[in-house]
Amino acid sequence: MRWLLAGLLFLLVVLQYRLWIAEGSLAERHRLQSQIEEQTRINAQLQERNAALEREVLDLQTGNKGLEQRAREQLGLIRQGETFYQFTDKPAGAATGPAAATSAAAPAEPGPSP
Helix, strand or coil, X not given: CHHHHHHHHHHHHHHHHHHHCCCCCXXXXXXXXXXXXXXXXXXXXXXXXXXXXXXXXXXXXXXXXXXXXXXXXXXXXXXXXXXXXXXXXXXXXXXXXXXXXXXXXXXXCCCCCC
């Protein structure tokens, strides 16, 4: 009876080891499941990116509209007869508003002579 109990206890320990720790265990299954979910998410992002690139390639191959838009945005090219306007931001220390314009435009008053 003692041998049977020892055998069953040993079998229980072996089965628990396989269930929780060994290859094919629940922990490994959980880890692999999370890897599958992450790879599925990455694949979806890459498929969206590939679809956008494919649309862009087809647009560039079929007409000049996409090519012209790209030349305007990336290279700053303009058509003949168009006027190019470039707006720049004012420096951070520059005064703005009507008070700055009047103080800059008003001549300084002469001070008392020594």
